Amino acid sequence: MAMNKRVLLKSRPKGWVTEADFQIDEAPIQQPGDGQVLVRNHWLSLDPYMRGRMNDTKSYAAKAELGEVMVGGTVGEVLESRDPSLKPGDFVVGSLGWQQYGTASAKTFRRIDTKAAPAQAYLGVVGMPGVTAWVGLLTIGEPKPGETVVVSAASGAVGSVVGQIAKLKGARAVGVAGGPEKCRYVVDELKFDACVDYKSPDFVKSLEAATPKGVDVYFENVGGEVLDAVSRRFNAFARMPLCGLISQYNETNPMGLRHLHAFLTNRVKLQGFIVSDKLELWPPALKDLAEWVSSGKIKYRESIAHGLDNAPKAFIGLLKGENFGKQLVKLA
Amino acid sequence: MAMNKRVLLKSRPKGWVTEADFQIDEAPIQQPGDGQVLVRNHWLSLDPYMRGRMNDTKSYAAKAELGEVMVGGTVGEVLESRDPSLKPGDFVVGSLGWQQYGTASAKTFRRIDTKAAPAQAYLGVVGMPGVTAWVGLLTIGEPKPGETVVVSAASGAVGSVVGQIAKLKGARAVGVAGGPEKCRYVVDELKFDACVDYKSPDFVKSLEAATPKGVDVYFENVGGEVLDAVSRRFNAFARMPLCGLISQYNETNPMGLRHLHAFLTNRVKLQGFIVSDKLELWPPALKDLAEWVSSGKIKYRESIAHGLDNAPKAFIGLLKGENFGKQLVKLA
Numbered sequence: 221m222a223m224n225k226r227v228l229l230k231s232r233p234k235g236w237v238t239e240a241d242f243q244i245d246e247a248p249i250q251q252p253g254d255g256q257v258l259v260r261n262h263w264l265s266l267d268p269y270m271r272g273r274m275n276d277t278k279s280y281a282a283k284a285e286l287g288e289v290m291v292g293g294t295v296g297e298v299l300e301s302r303d304p305s306l307k308p309g310d311f312v313v314g315s316l317g318w319q320q321y322g323t324a325s326a327k328t329f330r331r332i333d334t335k336a337a338p339a340q341a342y343l344g345v346v347g348m349p350g351v352t353a354w355v356g357l358l359t360i361g362e363p364k365p366g367e368t369v370v371v372s373a374a375s376g377a378v379g380s381v382v383g384q385i386a387k388l389k390g391a392r393a394v395g396v397a398g399g400p401e402k403c404r405y406v407v408d409e410l411k412f413d414a415c416v417d418y419k420s421p422d423f424v425k426s427l428e429a430a431t432p433k434g435v436d437v438y439f440e441n442v443g444g445e446v447l448d449a450v451s452r453r454f455n456a457f458a459r460m461p462l463c464g465l466i467s468q469y470n471e472t473n474p475m476g477l478r479h480l481h482a483f484l485t486n487r488v489k490l491q492g493f494i495v496s497d498k499l500e501l502w503p504p505a506l507k508d509l510a511e512w513v514s515s516g517k518i519k520y521r522e523s524i525a526h527g528l529d530n531a532p533k534a535f536i537g538l539l540k541g542e543n544f545g546k547q548l549v550k551l552a
Numbered sequence: 553m554a555m556n557k558r559v560l561l562k563s564r565p566k567g568w569v570t571e572a573d574f575q576i577d578e579a580p581i582q583q584p585g586d587g588q589v590l591v592r593n594h595w596l597s598l599d600p601y602m603r604g605r606m607n608d609t610k611s612y613a614a615k616a617e618l619g620e621v622m623v624g625g626t627v628g629e630v631l632e633s634r635d636p637s638l639k640p641g642d643f644v645v646g647s648l649g650w651q652q653y654g655t656a657s658a659k660t661f662r663r664i665d666t667k668a669a670p671a672q673a674y675l676g677v678v679g680m681p682g683v684t685a686w687v688g689l690l691t692i693g694e695p696k697p698g699e700t701v702v703v704s705a706a707s708g709a710v711g712s713v714v715g716q717i718a719k720l721k722g723a724r725a726v727g728v729a730g731g732p733e734k735c736r737y738v739v740d741e742l743k744f745d746a747c748v749d750y751k752s753p754d755f756v757k758s759l760e761a762a763t764p765k766g767v768d769v770y771f772e773n774v775g776g777e778v779l780d781a782v783s784r785r786f787n788a789f790a791r792m793p794l795c796g797l798i799s800q801y802n803e804t805n806p807m808g809l810r811h812l813h814a815f816l817t818n819r820v821k822l823q824g825f826i827v828s829d830k831l832e833l834w835p836p837a838l839k840d841l842a843e844w845v846s847s848g849k850i851k852y853r854e855s856i857a858h859g860l861d862n863a864p865k866a867f868i869g870l871l872k873g874e875n876f877g878k879q880l881v882k883l884a
Contacts, residue, residue, distance in 0.1 A: 272817070350865050443812060477809040480775060483824045485604070492629040492815045503760050 224249045227318035229284045232276055232352045236470040237539065242290070242532040250323040251300070258300040258323045261316055264528070264549040265293035265343035266535050267377070268441075271469040290318040290531075293348060295332070295339045296552075306331065313342045318531055320551055337513060344377050344546035345520040348510045352495040353381035354462035354505035357439055358389075359498075360491045365390030367436035370427075370442070370453075372446050374415055375402040375521070377546035378463060381509070384518045385413045394430045394442070396446055398541045406542070409519055424449050434458075442467045444475045451479040454486045462492040470539060488538050521545030556581045556870055557860050559650035561616045564608055568802040568869060573606070574864040575620070582655040583633045590655045593628035593648055596860070596881040597675035598867050599709070600773075603801040620865075622650040625680060627664070627671045627884075645674045650863055652883055663862065668786070669845060676709050676878035677852040678841045684827040685713035686837035688793035690721075691830075694822045697722030699768035702759075702785075704778050706747055707734040709878035710795060713841070714771045715744045716850045723769070724783045727760045728778055730873045737876070741851055756781050766790075774799045783811040786818045794824040802871060853877030 223246040224509040230243040252258045257264050273284045273291050281309040284291050294316040303326035306312065316322030317461035332342045344350065351406075356378075363369045367387035373379040374395025383393035383406070395406040395415035402475035403415035414430035416423060427449050441445060443465035451460075476481075483490060523543040525534035531549045538547045555578040562575040584590045605623050616623050625649040629631065630638050635658035638644065644661035648654030664674045688710075695701045701718035705711040706727025715725035715738070727738040727747035735747035742883045746762035748755060766787035772779060775797035783792075800806040809815075810819050815822060827834075844850040855875040857866035863881045870879045 462812075465813060465816055468813070474810075474813060477812045479807075480794075480807060480809045481797060481800065483822065484797055485824070487824045487826055487829060488822075490815065490820075491821040492817070493819075494819055497819060505581075 222249065223247065224319055224321040225530055226289050227528055228318070229274060229286055229290050232274055232286070233470070235472050237259050237271065237274065237536055239532045239536065242336075243390050244529060249321045252302045252323050255303045255325055255327075256323055257298050257303060257306050257312075257326050258319055259294075259296040259312060259314065259316060259329070260299050260552055261294045261296040261319065262345055262550070262552045263295040263340040264318055264531060264551055265348070266525075266531065266547040266549060267293070268464050268466045268469065268538065271466075271533065271539060276389060282466045291315065291316045293343050294322065295342055296322070300466075306455060309341055311526065313347060318528060319449065320528065334381060336510060339495065340522065340546075340548050341513070341520070342552075344522065344550060345381060345513055345518060346506060349377035349546065350381050350503060350509045351502055351505040352463060353385060353439075354508060355495050355498050355501050356463050356493055357382050357385050357437070360461035360489075360493060361437040361439055361459050363389050363391040363437050366392070368392045368394060368431050368433055368455075369437040369439065370394045370396065370431065370435050370450050371439040371441070372396045372418075372450075373441035373464075373466065373541075374406045374412065375410075375414070375544060376441065377520075379439070379441055380406070380410055380520060380545065381518060384410055384512075386437070387413075388512070388517060392433075396427070396442075396450070402544065405521070418446050427453065433516070437461075439463060440465070444468055448475075450478070451482050454482050454488050456486050458486055458488045460490040462490055466539065468539075523547045525549045527551070554581065555579065556651055556653040558621050558652070558858055559863055560620060561606060561622050564606055564618070565802070569606065569806050569868055571602065571864045571868065576861060581653045584655050587635045587657055587659075588655055589630050589635060589638050589644075589647060589658050589661065590632040590653065591626075591628040591648060591661070592631050592646060592653055592884055593626045593651065594882070594884045595627040595672040595675055595682070596650055596863060596883055597625040598857075598863065598879040598881060599629070599681070600796050600798045600801065600870065602867065603798075603871060623647065624649045624676050626654065627674055628654070633658065637876075638865060643671055645679060645808070650860060652860065666769055668789060668842060669726055672854065672878075672880050672882075673845070673852070675880060676839060676854065677713060677845055677850060680827060681709035681878065682841045683834055683837040684795060685710045685771075686716060687827050687830050687833050688795050688825055688842060689714050689717050689769070691715050692793035692821075692825060693769040693835070695721050695723040695769050695770055695789050698724070700724045700726060700763050700765055701771065702726045702728065702749075702763065702767050702782050703767040703773070704728040704770040704782075705773035705796075705798065705873075706738045706744065707742075707876060708773065709852075711773055712738070712742055712773070712852060712877065716742055716844075718769070718843070719743060719745075724765075728759070728774075728782070734876065736751070737853070744855075745792060750778050759785065769793075772797070772839050776800055780807075780810050783814050783820075785821050786814050788818050790818055790820045792820060792822045794822055798871065798873075855879045857881045
């Protein structure tokens with residue numbers, strides 16, 4: 221029988237992740253026990269949160285263990301089932317990690333309809349990143365018509381959905397992204413009102429020009445200098461869903477939040493959140509997202525790496541902002 | 553007729569306030585017009601927020617103007633009234649600023665009962681600072697029985713009330729204050745469960761020992777190093793009412809919030825607030841506070857400076873933490 225190629229966590233990075241922190245190996249495919257299924261992964265999701273799982277620190281989720289398969293969301297096809305809820309040929313979303321095959325309890329999977337949307341979309345716009353955008357924007361950001369919503373990493377899997385939902389709710393959507401190509405995409409294809417290039421020397425001035433009425437909601441994915449600039453534009457009673465700090469994950473001396481005074485004088489609410497805390501919101505979020513994608517109201521883009529061997533490199537590229545839209549690894 | 557002694561804002565401080573930023577003068581007492589009253593101030597309140605009003609920056613409230621009377625809350629006696637709602641001899645809370653006499657619309661005053669509580673208490677525990685504690689702790693902090701509430705500036709006008717309300721709600725109250733004398737007061741008289749001296753070299757270790765189950769609510773009055781230490785103790789879903797940042801008001805390069813990552817991984821809510829935004833909450837808050845003070849459930853202490861001439865010095869002392877409890881100036 222075929223072997224199972226896997227990517228293991230070899231060492232915990234200090235500062236920037238390197239490919240040497242991962243190890244690729246092969247192991248026998250594990251047969252399913254009672255209540256379990258064996259799945260062949262077709263797609264692996266790469267997401268910024270994975271950087272935190274590589275650390276040996278207390279966090280909201282279990283860390284990845286040294287010598288074990290790296291954690292990650294997957295979409296695959298059921299090959300064998302020992303549970304009545306799933307049958308061979310079903311496509312499922314799960315968390316099998318960075319490997320070609322996986323065996324787990326049938327309960328840990330969700331069956332998906334690959335006719336309604338491509339299988340890999342369930343790892344992006346109609347999956348965890350899309351739900352993250354929906355939950356953070358609508359339950360913490362609560363944009364009102366005419367308000368200004370700024371989102372960082374605006375061309376990414378989460379940010380691209382945030383801005384498009386903001387538009388659907390009647391707000392002004394302003395993206396922050398790295399480079400003119402991503403900014404053009406955000407404005408021309410995603411239909412944000414504006415996009416500001418954080419790599420440009422004119423970043424702060426461009427941000428001011430793009431937010432003439434200040435900022436009412438800042439959906440934060442990156443932290444660092446972008447946060448510093450946006451927080452100087454807050455209006456009274458602004459809201460800041462804190463979803464990620466990707467610019468700081470590999471910093472041994474993270475920048476933090478410099479302009480705290482603005483949060484006091486403007487009575488800003490900052491709220492950190494993790495979408496897995498809000499399981500009750502997944503069904504309504506996924507319903508909205510599926511409708512918006514199928515009706516063309518929400519667009520998305522994917523960056524696809526091919527084969528597990530390329531997963532570490534693609535993941536490091538994601539942390540550096542080299543991807544464009546949702547970063548995936550095609551496994552089959 | 554007597555003249556009106558006043559303290560004017562002479563210059564906007566860069567960094568630390570000095571007495572030279574104020575100017576004392578005398579002016580004729582202004583007679584009341586229709587709908588106005590003339591009040592002789594008995595007490596002036598000194599509060600940390602006044603430092604912000606001295607700056608020429610956008611804030612939640614109008615700044616103090618150069619050459620004008622410094623802003624501030626006052627308690628005084630009505631001398632003359634040209635409005636049916638108030639009569640001579642009534643005691644009122646108002647915002648007449650740093651002066652002996654003031655004339656303003658009767659609507660801007662609230663009559664107080666000096667038999668229910670001493671007049672000056674309406675500037676402290678049953679006034680703005682008490683309401684600030686009530687609003688921030690109960691509507692943002694929302695402490696639950698058994699949770700740990702930490703409050704900085706714990707012996708101050710706001711912090712002392714925060715911890716005592718936390719106890720009334722069944723939480724563990726931990727204060728942070730400057731020096732052993734204040735800490736003893738917080739524990740022995742205010743009955744907090746613990747108090748940690750931020751000036752001690754063992755501050756971080758003592759904070760850990762005082763919060764064995766982590767921190768669920770951090771009521772923030774000071775910012776800086778104290779915030780840095782407390783934010784490393786946050787439990788999941790902690791709440792941080794942001795009331796003030798007194799340690800940073802005179803800093804030209806404020807420290808900000810270093811450990812932002814903790815807000816993400818622990819899904820912390822930080823909410824800046826200003827009690828004047830929440831006028832609808834003053835009546836229920838004042839009702840609770842008056843009951844708790846008269847029944848002895850809430851205790852308080854005052855630092856009293858005598859005469860307007862001493863107000864600038866007392867204000868600078870307040871910013872340095874030299875006061876003990878509510879800082880007042882006795883004017884009559």
